[in-house]
Amino acid sequence: xxLRVYDTRSRTKRELIxxxxxxxxxxxxxxxxxxxxxxxxxxxxxxxxIIVRWLRKSGLKVNYIANFTDIDDKIIAVSSEEGVDFLxxxxxxxxxxxxxxxxxxxxRADAYPRVTETIPExxxxxxxxxxxxxxxxAKDGVYFEIDTAPEKYGQLTGQTLEMxxxxxxxxxxxxxxxxxxxxxxxxxxxxxxxxxxxxxPWGPGRPGWHIECSAMSLxxxxxxxxIHGGGSDLMFPHHEAEIFQSECCLGHDPVVxxxxxxxxxxxxxxKMSKSEGNxxxxxxxxxxxxxxxLRYTLINAPYRQPVDFNSVMIxxxxxxHGRLLRAYSDGLTMAGIGDWSQNVELSEANERFSxxxxxxxxTRVALVEVQSVVKLLRQMIDSNSxxxxxxxATGWLxxxxxxxxxxxxxxxxxxxxxxxxxxxxxxxxxxxxxxxxARESARESKNWSRADEIRDELxxxxxxxxxxxxxxxxxxx
RNA sequence: GCACGGGUGGCAGAGCAGCUAUGCAACGGACUGCAGAUCCGUGGACCCGGGUGCAAAUCCCGGCCCGUGCUCCA
Numbered sequence: 001x002x003l004r005v006y007d008t009r010s011r012t013k014r015e016l017i018x019x020x021x022x023x024x025x026x027x028x029x030x031x032x033x034x035x036x037x038x039x040x041x042x043x044x045x046x047x048x049x050i051i052v053r054w055l056r057k058s059g060l061k062v063n064y065i066a067n068f069t070d071i072d073d074k075i076i077a078v079s080s081e082e083g084v085d086f087l088x089x090x091x092x093x094x095x096x097x098x099x100x101x102x103x104x105x106x107x108r109a110d111a112y113p114r115v116t117e118t119i120p121e122x123x124x125x126x127x128x129x130x131x132x133x134x135x136x137x138a139k140d141g142v143y144f145e146i147d148t149a150p151e152k153y154g155q156l157t158g159q160t161l162e163m164x165x166x167x168x169x170x171x172x173x174x175x176x177x178x179x180x181x182x183x184x185x186x187x188x189x190x191x192x193x194x195x196x197x198x199x200x201p202w203g204p205g206r207p208g209w210h211i212e213c214s215a216m217s218l219x220x221x222x223x224x225x226x227i228h229g230g231g232s233d234l235m236f237p238h239h240e241a242e243i244f245q246s247e248c249c250l251g252h253d254p255v256v257x258x259x260x261x262x263x264x265x266x267x268x269x270x271k272m273s274k275s276e277g278n279x280x281x282x283x284x285x286x287x288x289x290x291x292x293x294l295r296y297t298l299i300n301a302p303y304r305q306p307v308d309f310n311s312v313m314i315x316x317x318x319x320x321h322g323r324l325l326r327a328y329s330d331g332l333t334m335a336g337i338g339d340w341s342q343n344v345e346l347s348e349a350n351e352r353f354s355x356x357x358x359x360x361x362x363t364r365v366a367l368v369e370v371q372s373v374v375k376l377l378r379q380m381i382d383s384n385s386x387x388x389x390x391x392x393a394t395g396w397l398x399x400x401x402x403x404x405x406x407x408x409x410x411x412x413x414x415x416x417x418x419x420x421x422x423x424x425x426x427x428x429x430x431x432x433x434x435x436x437x438a439r440e441s442a443r444e445s446k447n448w449s450r451a452d453e454i455r456d457e458l459x460x461x462x463x464x465x466x467x468x469x470x471x472x473x474x475x476x477x
Numbered sequence: 478g479c480a481c482g483g484g485u486g487g488c489a490g491a492g493c494a495g496c497u498a499u500g501c502a503a504c505g506g507a508c509u510g511c512a513g514a515u516c517c518g519u520g521g522a523c524c525c526g527g528g529u530g531c532a533a534a535u536c537c538c539g540g541c542c543c544g545u546g547c548u549c550c551a
Contacts, residue, residue, distance in 0.1 A: 011481085073549070158480050159547065177550060186549060209549055235481080237548040263482080264545060271544075301490065306483080306544060316489060316501055364491055368499045382515060448510055455512080466514050
């Protein structure tokens with residue numbers, strides 16, 4: 001079954017053919033840690049996490065690299081504002097990143113390179129570009145000269161040199177920059193007062209934005225690698241600049257076989273931004289949303305589509321995820337995890353799930369199959385199916401909803417969750433049983449108002465009563 | 478303005494030439510004193526206008542609307 005990936009550069013879905021059979025090198029542009037991570041970062045991290053999980057599930061050996069751009073203008077701005085070292089700002093926000101992404105069940109990348117740990121490689125690349133005539137030294141730094149490779153312009157966004165010229169023409173003189181052309185971009189920025197600096201052949205300074213990713217991907221994945229990705233907002237200029245740098249430096253193209261970009265997050269249909277006041281950090285979101293529910297929300301649309309973050313969407317995810325969780329833990333306690341491969345319906349579900357994931361990692365299609373297996377499992381439980389069927393369906397969920405999509409807690413956690421619920425139950429059990437008994441006798445004498453009164457009392461204790469054919473059952477909300 | 482995505486039932490969101498998407502909500506039924514949970518069933522959609530097909534939500538052309546980008550210095 002062929003795995004097809006939408007490649008931004010060719011604007012088509014193409015079959016994923018690894019450079020080295022059985023192996024995939026993937027680089028994803030991570031965050032610039034100048035503030036706590038927001039839900040857009042979470043979407044990116046989750047999207048690539050699932051892509052990597054699916055590649056591994058497909059039998060590929062994956063080397064996944066995600067970087068931190070830990071020196072940049074915004075970090076410097078925060079650091080000078082707070083009067084602390086720039087690395088303190090970066091480290092603080094990197095810690096935050098790991099903490100919230102762990103909560104979202106994001107598998108760690110194989111490496112998290114940082115700009116500040118890649119300075120020699122960056123300088124080497126810049127030297128190379130100067131030597132080959134693609135870059136020049138100016139009074140305020142080193143610039144990549146766009147006109148040396150005009151054919152590479154607009155590779156990802158379709159824009160032409162002329163368009164951008166119109167968009168920003170004539171600014172070079174105004175800013176006093178040493179650029180020859182305003183579309184040239186900085187590889188190295190000369191030191192300014194009070195900024196962190198590194199020594200270089202072109203004087204003290206720091207790397208420009210863009211070069212770090214070319215250098216880090218080269219260092220970790222080599223001169224050619226399979227997949228490079230990030231948010232769609234990075235296509236221009238960041239990723240196009242990388243194409244210039246890497247391909248001109250290495251002297252071949254393409255360096256990256258497939259470019260993939262995830263869509264942005266909107267909040268209530270509007271662009272999420274600090275000035276709009278609709279800005280959600282992951283921490284904000286986790287105050288009212290369970291981490292796995294948030295993850296469910298983020299994969300509720302294919303990774304390339306925009307996701308609208310709104311209360312309906314979240315409530316919907318909460319409901320569906322809750323149903324999934326309940327079916328899973330019921331199945332787990334009743335029958336455990338079993339082999340699903342002998343069950344026809346589950347095998348078909350597997351096929352459709354895989355078809356969806358192989359079609360550019362369509363998690364929405366995958367979730368439909370999860371929902372249908374939840375329904376199937378529910379039916380099995382309700383109709384007192386044999387243990388092996390229930391364990392098979394539970395096993396299917398563990399494998400696909402758990403292992404691949406990462407929206408289930410681990411088996412141990414799921415069981416300990418039901419254990420802690422059991423503890424909570426036993427703590428109030430005698431009290432509840434007594435009330436239920438009183439309610440049952442009220443019901444027998446058709447004293448409905450008294451019965452409902454008792455039920456209300458139980459609800460206020462956080463107990464939900466459900467009358468069934470064999471008498472009432474109850475659970476803790 | 479230009480580039481790239483997208484506009485599907487009350488809502489969210491798949492499908493991207495012929496075959497029930499799915500979930501929530503609604504409606505009907507089973508079970509219920511009621512409620513809840515669960516199950517069964519029903520109705521309901523493809524932004525507008527042209528075009529190409531035996532056949533178009535799906536392809537082409539033209540509108541309209543939405544999102545993102547149009548660089549670090551500004």
